[in-house]
Amino acid sequence: MLKLSKKVEYGLIAIRHIASLGNQISTVKEIAERYNIPNELLAKVMQKLAKGKVIYSYQGSLGGYTLARAADQISIMDVIHVIEGTQPAIAECLGKIEHTCSVYDNCTIKNPLEKIQYNLEQVFSSMKVSEIV
Amino acid sequence: MLKLSKKVEYGLIAIRHIASLGNQISTVKEIAERYNIPNELLAKVMQKLAKGKVIYSYQGSLGGYTLARAADQISIMDVIHVIEGTQPAIAECLGKIEHTCSVYDNCTIKNPLEKIQYNLEQVFSSMKVSEIV
DNA sequence: AACATATCCGACTGGAAAAGTCCTATTTAT
DNA sequence: ATAAATAGGACTTTTCCAGTCGGATATGTT
Secondary structure: OOOOOHHHHHHHHHHHHHHHOOOOOEOHHHHHHHHOOOHHHHHHHHHHHHHOOOEEEEOOOOOEEEEOOOHHHOEHHHHHHHHHOOOOOOOOOOOOOOOOOOOHHHOOOHHHHHHHHHHHHHHHHHOEOOOOO | OOOOOHHHHHHHHHHHHHHHOOOOOEOHHHHHHHHOOOHHHHHHHHHHHHHOOOEEEEOOOOOEEEEOOOHHHOEHHHHHHHHHOOOOOOOOOOOOOOOOOOOHHHOOOHHHHHHHHHHHHHHHHHOEOOOOO
16 A cells, blocks of 8 residues: 555666766666666666656667656656656546546545645655655 | 555545534444445444544444544544554555565665655645545 | 677566455344 | 344455566667
8 A cells, every 4th residue: 555666666776776877878687687676577667767758768789778867857756657657646536537436426535635645746746866865 | 556545545434424424423334325335344444443543433233433533633644554554655665674675785765765755654644534625 | 691689568477465245243222 | 032233254356566478679799
């Protein structure tokens, strides 16, 4: 409950890794080995980040990835959004056009949930990948 | 991802329902029918809320539940904590003594995650069930 | 041209967690 | 006694996520 997916975790790790090397080109293999992340899974994450223009990809031998912008310009929200394909939603009734929830019509917590949702979005949008406690 | 569980949703709905009736005694059957929630599931949620002293239970015929304190004294965090049995954790490495995460030793996002975690807890603790947008 | 090493991408599988069901015991007002 | 409520353990079903597999495409090196 309320967990980030592994994909998002791996994405954050990868972005921070590339940033830590001064935005040199990095490969999936290199990152996966360094952090003990399943290669194929990380590969998919990187592909999504590239598609979402958070990172650049370079194909072919000597290929790899660099950041598309500085790490302090990449929010946690950017990463979540690009990897998951949707805004994070604490309940299925939020952020959808189709309302498939069986409770929907009688639901008394839609509005409160929206408020929670809004606050979470603030948290994730305001935090950049570069931030370290 | 980052979803509240149905149990928590149902718990919030139930609490707001009881509060809306001026803290009259309410039954599982009544609430389940009113909001189209599976009876047995709601029953378990209510039992947990009662055990966690968020609501009072009255057994026997004419029994049911009332709030143990005013709705503006019940935070979302209270409900999550009591129903889930743990604090919400956005990653398994947080809030545990055993570190079972394969990435743990090389993980560069532990600290940032802790910061996110802290902010989420603030959001959930500061919001009371009574709040309506 | 051939090869090695990358990214790209869809389909599939297994397992864990969440959602929901079932059954029985206990309590209590009538 | 009976009916209506909570209490609670055991179970099944469903859904989602992590991880795997196979093959296609791109590109630098030899």
